[in-house]
Amino acid sequence: MNSDLLLTGILQGLILALTTYGVMVPFRILHFADLTAEGAYPLGGAVCSSLLLMGSPTVLAIIMGAIGAGCMGIATSLVHLRLKVNSLLSGIILSTMVYSVNLRLLGKPNVALFHRALLFHPDHLTHNVLIVALILLGTVLPLMCFLKTERGLLMRAVGLNPSFAKRQGISVAHYTILGLFIGGCFTGLSGGLMVELQQYVDVGMGVGVVIHALAALMLGEVILGNDTLNKQLLAPLVGALVYQQIQGIALSIGLAPSDLKCFTGFLVLLVIAMQRKKTGEPS
């Protein structure tokens, strides 16, 4: 494997790590089975692209993409909390609706972003890796700090024991909305960065993103464990980097790109089997 291939894997792994954090917050912190990422990822990309096409500065476009996807997280939580719709179904409904929103934003199913002022330079891989690493640090560190504050502790309590939280007078709705907003922002940020990297946006870019992020998250948890908060917060990063390299190796030894989703599914099942064996749970 040459260094360019390794760096490309790291770069894509870092961007995937952001999506993985976006999935980790609802799934692991709030214990809220959520598919919002499937819509939030392309929404982040679509908002970012449409702003770039309007001549907006690239940083602003990425931030707005993240906030837009965060708002989608709020919408999912409100559908679940107010209309009492199952959490998975809420995410699916919102993702379906967002597909139309993305088409409206872009005007057509896919748009190229060549000749725009973008964050990444195609020929400077190290520079690109550094930029994403800094963005990751600048977003994951505040999340890490927040979860170690009193309010963060309350959010974790809501996820771990909602009936206890209610009896303690903790607003489960408040922290669910906040958690899904944070998760949406991470996913939207990842979508925006991917669009900038590829210089191309497609309304179908979110298909399968949750399964990729879950595979990365579970892989990270198998490698590091998830018995402490620090391990839980590092697992998405480590998992995404390893997962992307595994994918790269699989492709380099001849796996067809069309078989990648099937490969991911097998990997997830393998990781689940490994976790079962590790915890000693009977099958």
Added chain:
Amino acid sequence: MLQLMHVTKTFPGHFGPVLNEVNLTFNEAEFCVIIGSNGSGKSTLLRTIAGEYAIDHGRIRIDNQPHQEVRSLIASVIQDVNQGTVPDMTLLENVVLGCLKRQKAGLRWYQSRQQEALQQIQSLGMNLERYLHTPIKNLSGGQRQMIATLMAIQSKPKVLLLDEHTSALDPKTQRVLMAYTAQAIEQHRMLALMITHKLDDAIEYGNRLIMLHDGKVVLDVAREQKQALSRNALLDLFHQYETKDHHEQ
């Protein structure tokens, strides 16, 4: 301080009201023990006061305010140890959660409350300090129930609700937990309502005794009268109502 006026509660599919026109008034620093056979409405009474169940009609007021508006003044400990704590969190995190019920949570590190939490854990006198950073799911049922009780008491509620909180424990731990609970209630001058099936506890603890039957208050005695009651006299009362039920059937 706590007033229940004509409180009635029914559940769909349940024959008759579970609470039937209950009228009770409790004062500050009162430790009231509630007894009654299964299905008499004891737990429903406590859960209704806690605001977990909506009542069909009647009123519940704490310090002249509707109880739903002052839920932060109420703390409860229930039989199920998993519901009174967050088992996946450490002892420190759980005790801090207890502190946060009476204080507004902010953006300061929860670890900064370690000293405060440590003092509270030491007050239990059970040598639990060594488990400060251990997830409490790894502790015994008795230790976890002690922590759940500590968390409820340290949140300094005006009304403490105890629903058979010692029933799943061994006799020795039961005695330690009851002694701690009784001392804390007296020290903090809170109103405590405790459900128990143990008649000895009903006689030994508290300064008021209430017996429920079919959702109605059938016995309500103060400390002096309670002390005059023997275990056998209470048992006779239980049998009296059971026989009445049997004849009605």
